[in-house]
Amino acid sequence: MHETAAFLGHFHPVWVHMPIGILILLGVLEVAGLLSRSRPFRWLPALGEGLRTLILCLAAAASVLAAALGWLLARSGDYDPALVTRHQWLGIAAAAAAVLVLLVHRIGWLYGPALGLSIVLLVMAAHAGGKITHGSDFLTSHMPRPLGRMLGIAPPAPARKPGPPDIEHAVAYADVIQPILQDRCYSCHGPSKSNGGLRVDTWDLLMKGGKHGVVVKPGSLASELVRRIDLPGDQKEHMPPRGKPQLADDDLTLLEWWVGAGAPRDKAVAALDLPSAVQVILDGRLAGGASGAPPGREATLEAAAQLADRLGILIRPMSPDGPWVDVNARPAGKAFGDGELAQLAPIAPAVQWLDLGNTSVTDAGLASLAPMGHLERLHLDLLQVTDGGLLRLRPLKHLEYLNLRGTRVTNGGLAVLYSLPRLRALYVWQTAVTPDAVAALGDSLVDRRRIARWKGDQAELARMVDAERFDGNTGEALQPRAAAPAPAAPEAKSP
Amino acid sequence: MNLPFDPNLLRDQQLAWSRRTFLGKSAQALGAMALSTLINPRLLGGAGVPAPGDGRWNGIITSPQFPPRAKRVIHLYMAGGPSHLETFDYKPELNRIHGQPFPASFTSGQQLAQLQNTKLLARGSSFGFSRCGLSGQMISDLLPYTQQIADDICIVRSMHTEQINHDPAHAFMNAGSNVKGRPSMGSWLLYGLGTETENLPGFVVLMSRGPSGGEQPVSARQWSAGFLPSRFQGVQFQSRGVPVHYVGNPDGVCQSTQRQVIDEIARLNGFHEEETLDPEVQTRIAQYELAFKMQTSVPDLTDLSREPTSIRDMYGVKEAGDGSFASNCLIARRLAERGVRFIQLYHRGWDQHSNLDTDIREVCRRVDQPTAALVKDLKQRGMLDDTLILWGGEFGRTPMGQGTGRDHHINAFSLWMAGGGIRGGMTWGSTDELGYRYLEDGQDMHVHDLHATMLAAFGIDHEKLIYRFQGRDFRLTDVHGKVAKGLFT
Numbered sequence: 001m002h003e004t005a006a007f008l009g010h011f012h013p014v015w016v017h018m019p020i021g022i023l024i025l026l027g028v029l030e031v032a033g034l035l036s037r038s039r040p041f042r043w044l045p046a047l048g049e050g051l052r053t054l055i056l057c058l059a060a061a062a063s064v065l066a067a068a069l070g071w072l073l074a075r076s077g078d079y080d081p082a083l084v085t086r087h088q089w090l091g092i093a094a095a096a097a098a099v100l101v102l103l104v105h106r107i108g109w110l111y112g113p114a115l116g117l118s119i120v121l122l123v124m125a126a127h128a129g130g131k132i133t134h135g136s137d138f139l140t141s142h143m144p145r146p147l148g149r150m151l152g153i154a155p156p157a158p159a160r161k162p163g164p165p166d167i168e169h170a171v172a173y174a175d176v177i178q179p180i181l182q183d184r185c186y187s188c189h190g191p192s193k194s195n196g197g198l199r200v201d202t203w204d205l206l207m208k209g210g211k212h213g214v215v216v217k218p219g220s221l222a223s224e225l226v227r228r229i230d231l232p233g234d235q236k237e238h239m240p241p242r243g244k245p246q247l248a249d250d251d252l253t254l255l256e257w258w259v260g261a262g263a264p265r266d267k268a269v270a271a272l273d274l275p276s277a278v279q280v281i282l283d284g285r286l287a288g289g290a291s292g293a294p295p296g297r298e299a300t301l302e303a304a305a306q307l308a309d310r311l312g313i314l315i316r317p318m319s320p321d322g323p324w325v326d327v328n329a330r331p332a333g334k335a336f337g338d339g340e341l342a343q344l345a346p347i348a349p350a351v352q353w354l355d356l357g358n359t360s361v362t363d364a365g366l367a368s369l370a371p372m373g374h375l376e377r378l379h380l381d382l383l384q385v386t387d388g389g390l391l392r393l394r395p396l397k398h399l400e401y402l403n404l405r406g407t408r409v410t411n412g413g414l415a416v417l418y419s420l421p422r423l424r425a426l427y428v429w430q431t432a433v434t435p436d437a438v439a440a441l442g443d444s445l446v447d448r449r450r451i452a453r454w455k456g457d458q459a460e461l462a463r464m465v466d467a468e469r470f471d472g473n474t475g476e477a478l479q480p481r482a483a484a485p486a487p488a489a490p491e492a493k494s495p
Numbered sequence: 496m497n498l499p500f501d502p503n504l505l506r507d508q509q510l511a512w513s514r515r516t517f518l519g520k521s522a523q524a525l526g527a528m529a530l531s532t533l534i535n536p537r538l539l540g541g542a543g544v545p546a547p548g549d550g551r552w553n554g555i556i557t558s559p560q561f562p563p564r565a566k567r568v569i570h571l572y573m574a575g576g577p578s579h580l581e582t583f584d585y586k587p588e589l590n591r592i593h594g595q596p597f598p599a600s601f602t603s604g605q606q607l608a609q610l611q612n613t614k615l616l617a618r619g620s621s622f623g624f625s626r627c628g629l630s631g632q633m634i635s636d637l638l639p640y641t642q643q644i645a646d647d648i649c650i651v652r653s654m655h656t657e658q659i660n661h662d663p664a665h666a667f668m669n670a671g672s673n674v675k676g677r678p679s680m681g682s683w684l685l686y687g688l689g690t691e692t693e694n695l696p697g698f699v700v701l702m703s704r705g706p707s708g709g710e711q712p713v714s715a716r717q718w719s720a721g722f723l724p725s726r727f728q729g730v731q732f733q734s735r736g737v738p739v740h741y742v743g744n745p746d747g748v749c750q751s752t753q754r755q756v757i758d759e760i761a762r763l764n765g766f767h768e769e770e771t772l773d774p775e776v777q778t779r780i781a782q783y784e785l786a787f788k789m790q791t792s793v794p795d796l797t798d799l800s801r802e803p804t805s806i807r808d809m810y811g812v813k814e815a816g817d818g819s820f821a822s823n824c825l826i827a828r829r830l831a832e833r834g835v836r837f838i839q840l841y842h843r844g845w846d847q848h849s850n851l852d853t854d855i856r857e858v859c860r861r862v863d864q865p866t867a868a869l870v871k872d873l874k875q876r877g878m879l880d881d882t883l884i885l886w887g888g889e890f891g892r893t894p895m896g897q898g899t900g901r902d903h904h905i906n907a908f909s910l911w912m913a914g915g916g917i918r919g920g921m922t923w924g925s926t927d928e929l930g931y932r933y934l935e936d937g938q939d940m941h942v943h944d945l946h947a948t949m950l951a952a953f954g955i956d957h958e959k960l961i962y963r964f965q966g967r968d969f970r971l972t973d974v975h976g977k978v979a980k981g982l983f984t
Contacts, residue, residue: 314553314691316553316559316563317557317558317559318559318562318563318954319558319559319562320558320559320560326563328691330691330834331691331692331693331834377880379877381876381877401877401880403876403877405875405876405877425877425880427875427876427877429875429876429877462629464631
């Protein structure tokens with residue numbers, strides 16, 4: 001029964017436009033009828049008695065139905081109670097007024113004022129309803145300032161502070177966490193709508209939780225908030241719900257970091273423990289981070305074109321508008337060495353992919369990589385690079401892909417990779433590195449809690465797949481296959 | 496005064512064009528005008544864009560429209576039309592009604608190739624399917640090696656095309672149109688992005704065949720550049736014996752002599768080019784230069800003796816350069832390592848109108864191991880991240896039997912993609928319960944959609960890769976194509 005009510009209730013926002021349309025059209029027709037009595041507007045038609053009655057019947061019926069549907073929606077929805085109460089009484093009044101007009105429309109002197117009252121009530125109810133779904137400042141948020149001053153409406157406060165605060169002074173909740181919640185959560189858990197009784201628009205409300213209990217337990221990653229945002233996107237309980245703008249992976253990391261750090265309200269970022277993964281994200285989001293401002297596109301591409309010609313390498317832009325470039329030195333072959341790599345200095349901050357495979361770059365030359373803070377993909381395959389050279393990769397905090405195939409690195413060299421929080425793919429085929437060392441690195445690179453869960457799932461999935469193996473024709477179950485041999489290339493990949 | 500010649504007369508002669516010269520020059524001028532429209536100026540945004548005549552071609556797309564993921568394509572082209580029902584599309588319902596009349600509700604009013612006016616009987620698959628890998632994708636037991644790479648590949652079951660006979664269907668798969676003279680996708684990609692090597696063609700084709708029966712010819716127009724400058728066309732290497740004929744110098748000619756000859760020819764061709772402004776002269780100059788470089792790069796490329804035995808065994812290469820699909824796959828990996836943009840390996844032998852069960856078993860045996868080895872080999876080299884692999888044919892085969900085989904079928908077929916940013920371990924799209932027609936579930940994939948998706952992997956918006964020819968803007972996807980965004984990680 002409750003489900004049916006909710007189902008019908010959700011048609012309220014659709015149906016309400018029916019009585020609005022009918023009554024406003026009736027008002028227009030009546031005005032036209034009045035005007036038609038004067039000479040210049042004689043061509044306008046006047047509404048006949050029978051038609052008027054019919055239209056009023058329809059309007060009254062539509063209004064009452066809209067009010068009824070609204071009642072059902074209010075019972076099932078999670079809206080701001082104050083706004084709902086106001087809208088509810090206005091809506092009931094408007095419906096009553098529509099019925100009243102129908103009853104009195106044969107009384108000539110009463111009809112006009114009654115219709116006027118009905119329309120005024122209708123507009124007020126509609127506006128109150130609009131406030132619930134779109135927010136209070138929906139109509140005025142883009143109003144020109146002079147007009148706003150004339151009407152006495154304060155210009156809307158700017159949504160966000162002009163620039164991100166300095167990393168030294170930023171407050172973890174106000175400058176890092178609240179903006180994420182504002183972008184992704186407020187629309188359903190905010191002032192105008194509080195699904196599940198939960199509002200997250202202030203620290204106090206967030207801590208208070210919703211009607212199903214507390215969502216943030218400071219210091220505990222078992223918090224409901226963390227659990228729900230961490231679920232796979234196709235799960236019913238996943239937040240934000242499917243179809244809504246989703247949290248980025250970085251947002252997830254930051255939220256977990258903040259909850260894990262005790263969900264403090266006033267503590268500065270600098271006062272909290274900063275894992276390197278969080279440090280990298282904050283560097284990008286807050287001013288004063290190590291990354292700094294991105295280099296300019298025009299200057300970078302111009303320098304890149306000259307370098308490509310001079311060095312016999314390929315440089316392509318990576319995006320339609322950013323300065324980021326993909327540098328491929330492989331075509332230059334052994335002619336490309338440490339000196340040539342050093343010449344990339346003018347475009348270094350913009351290099352996102354760099355392929356040095358099969359060139360003659362050495363350990364010493366890798367020092368030129370230090371300014372390439374945005375490097376994401378790096379090919380060093382077939383170079384005479386040793387563990388000493390890998391130490392030069394320490395500043396590459398954005399590195400996601402590293403190809404060390406056929407180099408002289410060993411297990412010891414991987415130590416430096418522990419400080420690269422974004423590394424997701426590592427290729428060490430044809431080196432002295434052992435699978436154990438890579439597995440250990442892989443475990444450390446991603447959140448331990450997540451990888452543990454992923455491994456659990458993996459075993460479960462393998463079991464299910466085996467259980468389902470059957471012959472396509474006979475339908476007979478097949479024996480579980482022997483475990484596949486270990487892949488030739490040890491790989492470190494996150495889930 | 497009687498000079499040997501009168502300078503005025505000479506000038507007059509030069510000015511007074513004959514009718515023939517006039518017509519010839521007019522045609523060349525038209526050519527020049529055509530050249531000026533070769534490049535769409537809207538695409539020329541950044542600095543350092545070469546004209547098509549420059550020695551090095553770095554592509555018309557100076558800036559990607561999306562983040563690029565792939566750098567090269569290896570297209571394992573299963574020519575003849577592999578049966579999706581025996582490979583990647585598991586249909587228990589079809590097995591159940593095996594031998595019974597095929598429901599007319601599926602087939603009425605539909606195009607048939609050789610099954611017209613015959614009694615249509617359902618034909619189930621004789622081969623089992625298994626759930627494979629952690630992803631549990633259903634793959635036929637005919638492909639045991641492909642089953643091992645199930646978690647790396649994305650199977651697309653909802654492919655459909657518009658051409659029901661081999662040659663036009665090949666053209667449709669390659670060029671997005673059965674009309675002759677359209678550029679193939681490899682040519683479009685070269686035109687858009689250029690190549691990463693100066694020593695080899697940017698678009699290389701290799702061919703293998705067998706078993707006997709089920710072989711259809713594949714014409715060279717399938718890798719033609721169409722109306723694009725012919726420097727973008729595919730170059731076929733011989734997969735057996737010498738890969739490129741006459742690549743060595745004759746006795747008494749050394750490379751330095753050869754260099755001088757090429758330079759001189761280029762100089763002479765340059766004169767002709769200045770006079771005629773014909774882009775094809777530039778193509779010729781570039782091809783001579785490339786051929787010279789290939790004199791050293793090709794022997795190095797095809798020298799498989801330096802591949803370790805373990806690698807050769809993994810691919811199942813019995814004898815290097817024996818023309819087998821295995822040998823071609825190994826060469827394909829070497830081409831990819833050297834920066835070739837588009838590599839197409841045709842394997843003829845999938846046209847099983849009869850003897851389906853025996854012949855498809857044999858062709859799978861030839862193709863399966865090398866294919867999986869290629870994926871694994873690229874993966875261990877860290878190259879699968881930026882190499883897009885495409886495995887599939889030009890159409891599928893009917894769920895209705897044709898004697899002991901199956902007929903051509905355009906409403907549904909399967910292929911798979913791997914690498915280049917494609918999400919592995921996933922099945923995309925599906926067909927109805929008899930494998931007759933793709934389902935319109937938002938994951939259906941027309942050939943145009945495949946092309947659009949392939950270009951998107953390179954960061955190219957398929958609506959922006961345009962070439963103006965005969966007054967009309969042409970695209971690989973013509974006026975169609977939608978990118979299957981869900982395929983990408």
